[in-house]
Amino acid sequence: MSKTIKWEYSPAPEGTDHIKLKKQYELFIDGKFVAPNSGNYFKTINPSNEKMIAKVAEADKTDVDKAVKSAKNAYEKVWSKMPAKERGKYIFRIARLLQERAREFSVIETMDGGKPIRESRDVDVPLAAAHFFYHAGWADKLEYAFPGRKANPLGVVGQIIPWNFPLLMAAWKLAPALATGNTVVLKPAETTPLTAMKLAEIIQEADLPPGVVNIVTGAGKTGQAIVNHANIKKIAFTGSTDVGKYIMKAVAGSGKKYTLELGGKAANIIFEDAAIDQAVEGIIDAIFFNQGHVCCAGSRLYVQEGISDEVISKLRNRMETLIVGDPLDKNTDIGAINSKMQLKKIESYVKMGTKEGGSIFQSSCSLPNKGFWHAPTIFTDVSQSNRIVQEEIFGPVLAIQTFRTVDEVIAKANNSPYGLSGGVWTDKGSKIFKVTKDIRAGVIWANTFNKFDPASPFGGYKESGVGSEGGIEGLSGYVDLG
Amino acid sequence: MSPIFATPIDQIGAQERVSRLSSRSIKKESKVQALHLALNMIDLTTLEGKDSPGKVKQLCYKASHLHDSFPGLPNVAAICVYPTMVPIAKKSLEGTGINVASVATAFPSGMADLQAKLDEVTSVVDAGADEVDMVISRGKFLRGEYQYVSDEIAKVKEACGDAHLKVILETGELVTLDNVRLASDLAMDAGADFIKTSTGKVSPAATPPVVLTMLEAIRDFQAKTGKKIGMKPAGGIGTAKQAIQYLVMIKETLGEDWLSPNLFRFGASSLANDILMQILKQSTGNYQSKDYFSID
Numbered sequence: 001m002s003k004t005i006k007w008e009y010s011p012a013p014e015g016t017d018h019i020k021l022k023k024q025y026e027l028f029i030d031g032k033f034v035a036p037n038s039g040n041y042f043k044t045i046n047p048s049n050e051k052m053i054a055k056v057a058e059a060d061k062t063d064v065d066k067a068v069k070s071a072k073n074a075y076e077k078v079w080s081k082m083p084a085k086e087r088g089k090y091i092f093r094i095a096r097l098l099q100e101r102a103r104e105f106s107v108i109e110t111m112d113g114g115k116p117i118r119e120s121r122d123v124d125v126p127l128a129a130a131h132f133f134y135h136a137g138w139a140d141k142l143e144y145a146f147p148g149r150k151a152n153p154l155g156v157v158g159q160i161i162p163w164n165f166p167l168l169m170a171a172w173k174l175a176p177a178l179a180t181g182n183t184v185v186l187k188p189a190e191t192t193p194l195t196a197m198k199l200a201e202i203i204q205e206a207d208l209p210p211g212v213v214n215i216v217t218g219a220g221k222t223g224q225a226i227v228n229h230a231n232i233k234k235i236a237f238t239g240s241t242d243v244g245k246y247i248m249k250a251v252a253g254s255g256k257k258y259t260l261e262l263g264g265k266a267a268n269i270i271f272e273d274a275a276i277d278q279a280v281e282g283i284i285d286a287i288f289f290n291q292g293h294v295c296c297a298g299s300r301l302y303v304q305e306g307i308s309d310e311v312i313s314k315l316r317n318r319m320e321t322l323i324v325g326d327p328l329d330k331n332t333d334i335g336a337i338n339s340k341m342q343l344k345k346i347e348s349y350v351k352m353g354t355k356e357g358g359s360i361f362q363s364s365c366s367l368p369n370k371g372f373w374h375a376p377t378i379f380t381d382v383s384q385s386n387r388i389v390q391e392e393i394f395g396p397v398l399a400i401q402t403f404r405t406v407d408e409v410i411a412k413a414n415n416s417p418y419g420l421s422g423g424v425w426t427d428k429g430s431k432i433f434k435v436t437k438d439i440r441a442g443v444i445w446a447n448t449f450n451k452f453d454p455a456s457p458f459g460g461y462k463e464s465g466v467g468s469e470g471g472i473e474g475l476s477g478y479v480d481l482g
Numbered sequence: 483m484s485p486i487f488a489t490p491i492d493q494i495g496a497q498e499r500v501s502r503l504s505s506r507s508i509k510k511e512s513k514v515q516a517l518h519l520a521l522n523m524i525d526l527t528t529l530e531g532k533d534s535p536g537k538v539k540q541l542c543y544k545a546s547h548l549h550d551s552f553p554g555l556p557n558v559a560a561i562c563v564y565p566t567m568v569p570i571a572k573k574s575l576e577g578t579g580i581n582v583a584s585v586a587t588a589f590p591s592g593m594a595d596l597q598a599k600l601d602e603v604t605s606v607v608d609a610g611a612d613e614v615d616m617v618i619s620r621g622k623f624l625r626g627e628y629q630y631v632s633d634e635i636a637k638v639k640e641a642c643g644d645a646h647l648k649v650i651l652e653t654g655e656l657v658t659l660d661n662v663r664l665a666s667d668l669a670m671d672a673g674a675d676f677i678k679t680s681t682g683k684v685s686p687a688a689t690p691p692v693v694l695t696m697l698e699a700i701r702d703f704q705a706k707t708g709k710k711i712g713m714k715p716a717g718g719i720g721t722a723k724q725a726i727q728y729l730v731m732i733k734e735t736l737g738e739d740w741l742s743p744n745l746f747r748f749g750a751s752s753l754a755n756d757i758l759m760q761i762l763k764q765s766t767g768n769y770q771s772k773d774y775f776s777i778d
Binding site for chain 2: 005006007008010012122273274275277279313330331427447448
């Protein structure tokens with residue numbers, strides 16, 4: 001009989017010939033694409049090969065002001081006066097157009113941000129469409145969301161979104177704001193502006209009245225101009241805790257509402273009686289999904305001592321089967337790190353972890369020469385006192401500790417300035433209830449991880465943020481209840 | 483005996499892992515290679531009450547002449563028949579290197595007393611069977627009589643002598659993945675050389691979550707004992723696409739050591755032709771009609 005063979009998967013790259021990208025993107029203000037006041041453009045690159053994809057307009061204060069004016073005008077003259085049912089129709093239209101062009105959006109999301117096509121195709125884009133569909137349904141049913149109350153829109157909303165889920169975060173922000181009758185000035189992250197600009201094309205195609213959605217691209221300064229604009233009634237922000245703190249200070253006393261979805265350092269807890277193979281999959285998904293660029297990533301793993309050797313050995317084996325490389329390849333599990341800056345941050349944490357005495361294990365995958373890459377990494381022999389256990393790394397780096405009792409692990413899980421998410425793995429229902437009740441985090445998954453649904457609110461305790469997004473709770477952040 | 487091996491399996495998690503593995507895109511070279519490999523892993527099977535010497539002879543000829551107009555194809559690994567057909571198969575396959583596997587132990591129900599089962603095993607081995615596919619006593623298993631099931635497997639193994647023992651769990655009757663895992667652990671511990679999903683007579687037969695659960699049991703058994711146990715999904719695998727998905731599952735669960743007929747088999751009757759059709763399509767660019775592939 002034949003002997004063992006080597007069987008490697010052939011490259012299976014998703015095609016890029018079907019996508020339409022411009023060489024240069026302008027600002028989307030009042031339903032039109034307009035050049036920036038300053039005449040400045042910045043480059044957006046593909047982090048997997050460092051090649052420039054397009055130039056993107058940089059919005060300054062004047063541009064932001066123009067966008068807010070257009071949003072205010074649209075709010076007062078059109079959007080707030082339109083019957084809710086009609087508003088809903090526009091949102092449905094955006095959802096359908098997005099679904100029809102899902103393939104193009106997936107490819108562009110992967111090129112601009114570095115995430116594997118499998119994720120942008122199976123998670124980012126379908127979930128983004130789902131958010132529009134879900135909220136379109138709410139538009140004319142707000143009286144059922146808030147029984148006995150009148151849900152009044154706020155006016156012009158400023159929204160600032162991060163680079164880890166560019167399109168999905170745009171959907172999380174736009175859909176509820178529009179459904180509740182607000183108009184929007186949205187700023188995508190400077191490293192990943194392209195799918196937001198493609199979304200602007202869809203918005204134009206959907207015939208949304210000019211000014212209802214304005215998209216201004218740029219970096220921190222553009223965001224600052226939005227946060228400090230006098231005619232903006234609410235700031236919705238997803239991003240780092242540092243910026244979140246800045247926003248909270250800036251809007252203090254201004255009467256602006258705000259919702260902030262910030263960092264996290266989720267505890268993922270695996271008990272001895274867990275279904276171990278499925279738990280290992282869950283741990284992998286929790287920390288390596290989207291290269292660990294996930295605010296709710298399960299970046300602190302707590303393993304009960306009796307199974308720690310088995311779990312860690314299985315984890316290592318599984319890490320070796322992760323395919324790291326070309327994000328456009330349909331078989332890629334781990335793509336590129338989003339930016340050089342982020343890669344440096346991750347590398348400095350890994351160095352710190354080793355210096356602090358942690359034992360490091362990295363998958364032996366080979367990394368491409370060009371672009372920004374980091375191998376999947378785990379640390380053992382660390383404690384609550386290690387900085388890699390305390391601070392958000394936002395990369396594919398997992399810190400593993402062991403524990404003995406339920407109370408001990410709950411105390412350790414809560415011993416963090418963050419409280420966004422968590423995970424618990426056990427075959428015992430009673431333990432699930434105990435742990436999920438006692439851990440202070442916005443969402444805790446039991447025997448699964450990273451499950452999202454537009455109907456389910458998402459938000460954090462402590463430094464993880466203020467307010468929720470998704471579901472009725474998410475809608476309430478965009479209305480004044482009369 | 484209480485269930486000493488208590489590794490719980492989460493059904494939803496297993497299903498998710500399966501969907502993830504099934505989404506691997508196997509193209510070009512890797513596809514051609516997989517198709518050849520899968521062909522070489524088939525236990526070409528006929529297990530019908532109406533089987534006759536003539537039918538078995540034709541099947542045996544096909545086993546080593548899968549598609550003579552397309553040279554360079556491998557043979558299947560074995561043919562799998564009822565006990566009475568073993569002598570005919572043995573003779574027909576002489577010199578081909580293809581093994582004869584016989585089902586035994588009151589296949590498919592396993593409803594016979596132990597001695598009758600052992601006699602049957604001895605007789606098929608004496609008749610020249612290289613491999614014995616036994617069924618476990620599912621009634622006993624579901625009653626919690628694990629020791630009985632374990633002892634029975636150990637005795638059959640003894641009766642097999644040098645013949646390879648495949649233990650059929652009939653997972654469609656065990657219903658839960660927890661049971662599948664427990665039965666796998668039990669069979670490997672009792673001396674199985676291979677564990678096999680199904681007889682093909684009960685629905686569902688081999689399903690991806692069941693196969694994944696068994697592969698994980700095999701992996702853990704190797705980690706514990708150093709022994710490599712083989713795996714055979716059987717029943718319901720009719721397409722090349724399914725076969726390739728199982729190869730992906732093996733590669734990413736057990737590693738490439740298992741990508742060999744020594745450690746992995748497909749129990750199937752119609753799979754070979756679909757693989758042949760795909761191999762020819764990869765070579766010529768066109769699908770041929772089913773009439774171009776022999777139905778033996």
